[in-house]
Amino acid sequence: MDTVTLTNRHGIHVTLNPLGACWTSCVLPLSGGPREILLGSSDLATMLAGSSYLGASVGRYAGRIANARFAGHALATNQFPHILHGGPEGFSRQRWQPGPSPALAEVLPATGQTLRLHLHSADDDQGFPGNLDVEVIYQLADDDSLTITYLARTDAPTPCNITSHAYFNLNGGDGDDGLNQWLQIHASRYQPVGADGIPDAPPCAVNGTGFDFRTGKRIGTDILRDADQQKVHGYDHSFLLDDDSDTAVRTDQGVTLNRAAELHAADDRARLAIWTNQPALHLYTGQHLAGTPKRDGSAYASHAGIALESQYPPDSPSHGQAVLQPGELYRHVIRCEFDYA
Structure with missing residues (x-):
């Protein structure tokens, strides 16, 4: 199976590829013409062999595990001395097979194209x-939403934290102005990390810092303002999501989802809301994207797009979190709601 495109009745096009279970394109039907809102590459295999993970499904563990160790097991190191996004041959590097998993046998309600x-x-x-x-x-519905559901089962305790590593630029997915988007994140705390991306302090309040996106702002407004940002050359941090009021919660597939973030284009003609059942949203502002091949064969600049990864914070398995047990079903739901004019 090669590339698959899902289309809803309004003309949203979502393109997917089994290599890395990758979300390669998302085109919105704006009144002035279609607009691509995802970063993507014409050379998927080469792109996924690099370090950008554009649109890929990353796992077993999205993010870093310190010293590549878990419960006495030595994990494959790909960001020495740590493991990042599941290792050098993680899920983003593997070809997924078409159809449901025979081992899971989960039945989901039919919603749009799947x-x-x-x-x-x-x-x-x-x-x-x-x-x-x-x-x-992947389920694209006629209410202009894309729902991404990850399911997993294991026969031994193992870290499990799978997510979509799509990069968004609502101004246009082939541009380089990712910081010129408006972002709101429903989080009162963030997780500081050291220069190696591993937590080096307890969660901190966003109040009074450049990490405060609670009322929304242009992403570039406070870029590199804080010492915590300067360690990693921008935002590469997990925001611990607030448990909002009943008006900010909806149920999908029997799962309670919290509204995590809203992203708007600079011209406000393309908008995205993200809902999730995970405890954190990781914001990465693409400071290492430079040189990643674009669709037209040229290369992206740094900060061309942003990743909004719903997941557990980095190194959670070292603290007894994000570990799947035998008999449990891992179910991670991401709902992307699109709005456009």
């Missing part, structure tokens, strides 16, 4: 313990 892909990650894959069966379901 693509299901699955993957078997054997015991000791990238050093992780346990066999892990994984499925991703």
Whole structure:
């Protein structure tokens, strides 16, 4: 199976590829003409072999695990001495198979156009313990939403924290002005990290810092304002999502979702709202994107787009979190709601 495009009745086009279960394109039907809002590459294999992870499904563990160790297991190191996004041959580097996972046999309500892909990650894959069966379901509905659902089961305790690493630029996915978007994040705390991306302090309040996106602002307004940003050359931090009021919660597939963020184009003609059942939203402002190939063969600049990754904070397995147990079902739901004019 090669590239698959889902289309709803309003003309939103979502393009997907089984290599890395990758979300490669998202085109919105603006009144003045279609607008691509995802960063993407004409050379998917080369792009996924790099460090940008454009649109890929990353796992077993999205983010970093310190010293590439878990419960006595030595994990594959790809950002020495740590492991990042599941290791050098993590889920983003593997070809997923079409259809639902036979090992999961989960039935989901039919909502719009759907693509299901699955993957078997054997015991000791990238050093992780346990066999892990994984499925991703992309559902594009006529209410202009895309729901991404990750499911997994294991036969031994193992870190499990899978997410979509799509980069958004609502101004146009082939541009380089990702910081010129308006962003609101519903989080009162963020997780500081050291220069290596591993937490180096307890969660901090966003109040009075450049990490305060609670009322929304242009992403570039406070870029590099804080010492915590300067360590990693921008935003590369998990925001611990607030438990909002009932008006900010909806139920989808029997799962309670919290509104995590809103992103607007500079001209406000393309907008995105993200809902999730995960505890954190990781904001990465693409400071290492320079040189990543674009669709037209040229290269992106740094900060060309931003990643909004719903997940657990970095190094959670070292503290007993984000560990899937035998008999449990991992279910991570991301709902992307699009609005456009």
